[in-house]
Amino acid sequence: MSTEPLNNELIKYENIGISFENKKVLSGFNLSVKKNQKVLLRGKSGTGKTTLLKMLLGFTKPAEGTLYFQNQEIDSRTCWEARKEIAYVVQDTDLGEGKVKNLLNEIFSYKVNKEKLDPEKLRVFMRELELGDEILNQNFQELSGGEKQRIGILISLLLNRNVYLLDEVTSALDVNLKKKVADYFLSREDLTLMIISHDREWEGDWTEIVDLETRSLEAGKASLQTR
Numbered sequence: 063m064s065t066e067p068l069n070n071e072l073i074k075y076e077n078i079g080i081s082f083e084n085k086k087v088l089s090g091f092n093l094s095v096k097k098n099q100k101v102l103l104r105g106k107s108g109t110g111k112t113t114l115l116k117m118l119l120g121f122t123k124p125a126e127g128t129l130y131f132q133n134q135e136i137d138s139r140t141c142w143e144a145r146k147e148i149a150y151v152v153q154d155t156d157l158g159e160g161k162v163k164n165l166l167n168e169i170f171s172y173k174v175n176k177e178k179l180d181p182e183k184l185r186v187f188m189r190e191l192e193l194g195d196e197i198l199n200q201n202f203q204e205l206s207g208g209e210k211q212r213i214g215i216l217i218s219l220l221l222n223r224n225v226y227l228l229d230e231v232t233s234a235l236d237v238n239l240k241k242k243v244a245d246y247f248l249s250r251e252d253l254t255l256m257i258i259s260h261d262r263e264w265e266g267d268w269t270e271i272v273d274l275e276t277r278s279l280e281a282g283k284a285s286l287q288t289r
């Protein structure tokens with residue numbers, strides 16, 4: 063358990079090291095994310111960005127250091143608590159075979175997803191993401207890359223979590239949609255975001271940019287005001 067004061071800190075990476083098969087990917091990484099902050103992780107391919115996000119869900123363990131979520135060290139037990147609060151959205155959402163509407167119904171039948179599939183919210187988010195009703199009757203596997211990405215985002219929004227880990231979720235979208243999706247998430251003051259993206263649309267006024275190579279922090283307006 064951390065002895066640090068709460069201080070609105072939601073996520074804390076403390077001296078984190080990542081290694082795979084004796085290959086050191088990252089070492090001594092420190093980052094503190096406060097509730098409702100928007101953090102964009104940047105860095106060349108292979109610098110460990112995705113691994114840093116997966117760690118929060120307990121999918122992989124740090125080789126060194128400690129990771130905290132809501133002041134609790136993430137381990138095989140506490141990661142289940144974290145998973146209830148966090149939506150992890152990937153670049154290449156794969157829901158398997160079946161009509162989109164059936165797949166959505168299946169996802170929202172799981173007990174862990176406390177939210178029910180709300181038809182009104184579904185309609186609102188589909189309109190926001192420029193998804194027509196006809197997509198619900200299409201086979202997921204036949205959708206375009208951009209449509210699959212938007213279905214992944216749609217599901218995450220319906221899950222109504224507090225923390226969003228967004229891993230290249232706009233890579234296959236056209237410029238208008240990239241902006242629309244980024245603006246939507248960045249304007250949600252109630253959400254804590256950790257974003258990996260090469261799209262400039264995520265570099266909003268309030269976005270903190272963390273560069274894994276230089277370890278520099280470009281603070282958004284929000285943190286400049288509070289420091």
Ligand SMILES: Nc1ncnc2c1ncn2[C@@H]1O[C@H](COP(=O)(O)OP(=O)(O)OP(=O)(O)O)[C@@H](O)[C@H]1O
Pocket residue numbers: 082083087105106107108109110111112113114
């Ligand atoms: N489960 C694993 N087993 C072995 N090596 C792994 C594993 N997961 C990640 N790696 C390696 O660790 C390094 C960091 O991977 P990671 O996906 O975190 O990087 P990234 O910065 O997100 O890269 P990209 O921008 O290309 O997605 C890579 O060299 C990758 O091959």
